Structure formats: structure tokens, C-alpha cells
Amino acid sequence: MSDDGHQHDGREQVPGRCRARFPGISSRAYEHPADRSALVALRKLSGFDTVFKALSGLLPERSLRLLFLSDSVRVSDEQFSHLHDMLRDACYILDLDKVPPMYVNQDPQPNAMCIGLDEPIIVVTTGLVELLDEEEMRAVVGHEVGHALSGHAVYRTILLFLTSLAVRVAWIPLGNIAIMAIVTALREWFRKSELSADRAGLLVGQDLRASMRGLMKIAGGNHLHEMNVDAFLRQAEEYESAGDLRDSVLKILNVLPRTHPFTTVRAAELKKWAESRDYQRIVDGHYPRREEDKDTSVTDSFRESAAHYAGHVKNSKDPLMKLVTDLAGGAGDLGEKVRRGFSGFTGGSGPRKDAPEGAEGTEGTKGGGDEPPAGGAAREED
Numbered sequence: 001m002s003d004d005g006h007q008h009d010g011r012e013q014v015p016g017r018c019r020a021r022f023p024g025i026s027s028r029a030y031e032h033p034a035d036r037s038a039l040v041a042l043r044k045l046s047g048f049d050t051v052f053k054a055l056s057g058l059l060p061e062r063s064l065r066l067l068f069l070s071d072s073v074r075v076s077d078e079q080f081s082h083l084h085d086m087l088r089d090a091c092y093i094l095d096l097d098k099v100p101p102m103y104v105n106q107d108p109q110p111n112a113m114c115i116g117l118d119e120p121i122i123v124v125t126t127g128l129v130e131l132l133d134e135e136e137m138r139a140v141v142g143h144e145v146g147h148a149l150s151g152h153a154v155y156r157t158i159l160l161f162l163t164s165l166a167v168r169v170a171w172i173p174l175g176n177i178a179i180m181a182i183v184t185a186l187r188e189w190f191r192k193s194e195l196s197a198d199r200a201g202l203l204v205g206q207d208l209r210a211s212m213r214g215l216m217k218i219a220g221g222n223h224l225h226e227m228n229v230d231a232f233l234r235q236a237e238e239y240e241s242a243g244d245l246r247d248s249v250l251k252i253l254n255v256l257p258r259t260h261p262f263t264t265v266r267a268a269e270l271k272k273w274a275e276s277r278d279y280q281r282i283v284d285g286h287y288p289r290r291e292e293d294k295d296t297s298v299t300d301s302f303r304e305s306a307a308h309y310a311g312h313v314k315n316s317k318d319p320l321m322k323l324v325t326d327l328a329g330g331a332g333d334l335g336e337k338v339r340r341g342f343s344g345f346t347g348g349s350g351p352r353k354d355a356p357e358g359a360e361g362t363e364g365t366k367g368g369g370d371e372p373p374a375g376g377a378a379r380e381e382d
Helices: 033-044 048-056 059-072 081-093 126-131 134-150 150-168 173-203 210-219 230-241 245-255 262-276 277-283 290-295 298-315 319-341 361-368 376-381
Strands: 101-103 113-114 121-126
Touching: 059 101, 059 121, 081 101, 081 134, 081 173, 081 230, 101 126, 101 290, 113 150, 121 126, 121 134, 126 134, 126 298, 134 210, 150 173, 150 277, 173 210, 173 277, 173 298, 210 230, 210 262, 230 262, 262 277
Parallel strands: 101 121
Antiparallel strands: 113 121
């Protein structure tokens, strides 16, 4: 265990403390509903299975392993031992049978990734190692182990390969469009998978403030004394609700080329999950086990994800999402008005015999058009 109060390379360890362990935990316990939904959609993408099988034999995975082995530092008891301790701790807490190889790569850009088809490899950059303290780094290592447990490394590897391939075939008519369609779907899934891995990082580190600090440092650098977690979270709220429809469209355009959600959004999502009943149940030991994965229903997972998306749209403060909600409510009101307008033809009372010619149509239209539907006020309050 790394929490021994010793120093490694001048980096002071935090005092030792006991962390909960989650034997046999399934990745379903922490996966974001949108992650599962995107995976379902990805696997339903026409031709994806064929492309996946073809790419499995083409991807230079062995070349990547040799590259990191030859030009990076492999984490072990002898090299970056404090990271090795964290890695073993993370695998122990999430009950991962095999500890994946981990490498430190010389790169000033703070970054970490988990790639590989047959066996996952974790890579962290020197920029990230130098930026984060022990507890913040522990959350990042847990994040990458979460990717490994969920099987995200496979799709991440394919995404890297396809993104490179799209550049090479850009000159082929329609070839680039076909590949970029798959790349876009992969990016959408991968952004959601990052939210899942953030949750895994919290389960490993079990320190929400450290997870928040890590995300804040990735956004603003090593100036922690100049930053504030609460103010950082308020940025996420402002980003969610500020602006008009033009800003909503710009948000979509800004996020499309990214593989990761924006850091403020990740921080807000993680805090929301940490305060949820789902997180508390996991901490209390009530979570799905891997042995139950074979019995899970894809349909149920899709329904849960669909319900999450519907709830997100309904509760979102984003102007575009509010417009979608208003239009949906308006469509319901319109349907009620049309039904009431034709109630004279479908109801049992029929037109009045003493009414002037055409009066039944006028009366029906008035009853359905000028009077608000009975449930309108209730919908406004919701």
C-alpha cells in the first residue's frame, strides 16, 4: 500500500487511511447511463461489427506496446514506485484480477489514457505526474483502471486508429465522410465513458475534494492557491444555463471534435453522482456483481439510459433543451386542443338541433381553441 507516510522522489505521501474495497464489483455499478446508451447505439451502427472485426487484425497494438516499452518508463517497484503502489491499490479496490502495465511518457501536456485490444495499457504523461498531488493522482489512476474494467480501452484504440485513418483517406470521395461518421459516434460514446471513469476514480480515491482539485488543475494549471472548487462548480452551472439558442448551438459545435467533456461539466457531474443514493449504496456494499453481468438485459439498460436522457432534457437549464421541452409540451397542448375541437363529432351529445347552420363547427372550435386545456396550469408548474 502506498499510504505509508513515506516520501518518493521528494513527494510527500498523505497519512495512511483505510479505504473501502468492492469485491466482484461490476462496471455497471458506476457506468453513467449515457455511457451504456452510447455503447448500445454504437453496436447498432450499421456495419460497425464488420469494421470492428476487420480492424482487430489491422491495429498496430503490438507496435504500440513495443513503442512504450522502448521509449517510456514502465512503472514498477523500481521506477515510479509511488505510482505502482497506487495502481495496485486501485486494482485491489475495484477487484481487477490482472494489474495492467503502466508507463510514464515524457510529455509536458497533462494527459492519461488506457488503450489496447487484447490487454489494456495505461499511459500517463510527465506533465500530469508533476501537476497532481498524491490524492489527485490516485483518482486519475482509479479513473484509468475504471476504463480497463469497463472494456473502454478497446474502443479508445479503435478511435485513435480511425482518426488517423480519416486523415489518410481524406482524398477519397465519400471515404472520409463514412469514416468520420463512425469517428463522431465513437467520440460521443467516449465523452460519456469519461464520466463513468470519473466515478471509478472516486470509488478508488474516495476523496471527492481531491477529484475536484484534479479536474480544476487540468483546467487551470498548478495554481491551486488561486482557485476555488465552489467557484469552479459555479462556472459549470453558468455554462449550462447562460446564453441563448445561438450559444446552445455553439456548445454543440465546440464539443463535437473533443474526446473528453469539458472539465467544469465533469466536475459538476461527479459531484452530483457523489451526492446521489446510487453512490451511497455502492459505498455501503450494495452494488451489481460481475457474475450477474451475463443475466443483464440490454433492453432494460437502454430504457434506463433513455429515461436518463429524458430527465436531462426536462431538467436542463440550457436554452435549447428548454425549447425542446417547451415544444414537447406545446405539442401535447395542441393535441388536446385538436381532440377537444373534434369532440363534437366523436362525442355522444352531437350538434344542437336548434343551432344555426355551421354553429356546431364554430362552437367546437371555440371550446377547443380559446379555452386553455384543463391540465395546462399544472404543466406550467412542472
